Amino acid sequence: MSNFTRLFWQEWHSIFRNKTIRMVLLVVPVLYFTLFGFLYSEKKVMEIPTVLVDADQTELSRELHRAFEADQTFHISEIVGTEAEAMRLIDEGKAYVGVIIPANLEKDVKAGREAEVLTIIDGSNMMISNTSVRAANTVIKSVSAGVTLKKLEARGDWGEEGKTLFTGIDYRYRVLYNPAFSYLSFMVFGLGGTVLQQVLFLGVALSVTRQKEEGTWLGLLSQNGFAVLAAGKLLPYLLVATFNLVLTFTLLLKGFGVPYYGNPAHVLLIGTAFNIAVLAxxxxxxxxxxDQLQATQIAMLIAVPSFMLSGFTWPFMSMPDGIAAIGQSLPLTYFLHAVREILSKGHGLSFIAHDFAVLGFMTLLGLFAAYLAYLSQAKKRTDLRVHESTSV
Incomplete structure (x- = not known):
């Protein structure tokens, strides 16, 4: 048997003898692609919360209302009286699209004057904005075509004379926060947060297992209480993570000139809360x-799909409930939401209070789980000492 053949079969058998390697190579890919298959099972963004302003209150405006309700892309969640109220709801994240039907729309259409319907769209999520622009255009043009056909039929103008008839309603849209549909403004914040999380997860997940493999962990447990152990272990990683956070966003905002509208200091605050939650x-x-291999496997299992499940690109409203629940249990979800609120929308700390609260809860949950493990392992260390002294 040649050296190549012997090495090949040794490595082949080792793959199937080692449970952790077998899981990484054979189970994790199937798990991820099953997860992503369910994630995009709706196939398109639907039921986008939409606010309607009907300043016309005519049969034509009611027809537009019905058309938007009938389209699966939109969900009319509120009806308000003014454009300012619609803008407020969009700014607060309670709606992503505003449909503004102006006064005298039906009169202008009947008189052959210029008539238009405006849609205001939250552009901070390009999947929502792209879908909304196309779908709203289709809805309005369909209603407009119906109006034109009714007028032509009533007048009998089906020949050359009919071509001069006003063709109905024009569609106009205004995109907020990212009017140029720039992928640079949209994607880099999400990718930056994902990289920061992945690096930090891997670093801290190996901190204890490294000493377990070296055989020094139980001795460290006997010499230190949990608070000292957690602070001494996690503070160095927090300092490095803070440096990476400042460096990353300085590079994005100043180096690449990504436009932003809020206070970068607020990103540092929410970024610190995010880093502490990931560390815990x-x-x-x-x-x-x-061991380190198992810690890496678990950390990667959480970190790798986080960006896809965070709601940053594919909105929670279009995810199955179970997949959305997984996404809403990940720290990256709340960090990226806060970054978008601050840098893309120019909002202050009051708009991200919920993100702070959830990240704080995750921190407590992580530290509590670690504390329970600490008590269990410290007890084993004590029992081992008692057994050794009894044996002697």
Missing amino acids: IGFAISFFSK
């Missing part, structure tokens, strides 16, 4: 993992 979860993973 990674610390718990490290406690429960038996």
Whole structure:
């Protein structure tokens, strides 16, 4: 048997003997693609919360209202009286699209004067904005075509004379926060947060398991309480993570000139809360993992799909409930939402209070899980000492 053949079969058998490697190579890809298949099972963005302003209150405006309700893309969640009210709801994130039907729309159409319907669209999520622009245009043009056909039929103008008849309603849209549909303004914040999370998860997840493999972990447990252990272990990673956060967003905002409208100092605050939550979860993973390979596997299992499940690109409204629940249990979801609120929309801290609260809860949950593991492992260390002294 040649050296190549012997090495090949040794490695082949080792893949199937090692449970962790077998999971990484054979189970994780199937798990991810099953997850992503369910994630996009709706196939398109639907039921986008939409606010309607009907200043015309005529049969034509009611027909437009019915047309938007009938289209699966939109969900008329509120009807308000003014454009300012619609803008407020969009700014607060309670709606993503505003349909503004102006006064005298039906009169202008009947008189052959210029008539138009305006849609105001939240452009901070390009999947929503692109879908909304196309779908709203289709809805309005369909209603407009119906109006034109009715007028032609009533007048009998089906020949050359009919071509001069006013063709109905024009469609106009205004995109907020990202009017140029720039992928640079949209994608880089999400990708930046994803990289920061992945690096931090891996670093802290290996912090305890490294010492487990070196055989020094139980000794460290006996010498330090949990608070000292957590602070001493996590603070160095927090300092490095803060440096990476500042460097990353300085590079994006100043180096690449990505436009922003809020206070970057607020990104530092929410970024610190995010880093601490990731550290707490990674610390718990490290406690429960038996070695570095297992810790890496668990950390990657969480970190890799986080961006897809965060609602940053594919909105939660178009996810199955189970997949949305997974996405809403990940720290990256709340960090990216806060970054978009601050930098893309120019909002202050009051708009991200919920993100702070959830990240704080995740931190407590991670530290509590790590503390339970600490108590269990410290007890094992004590029992081992008692057994050794009894044996002697």
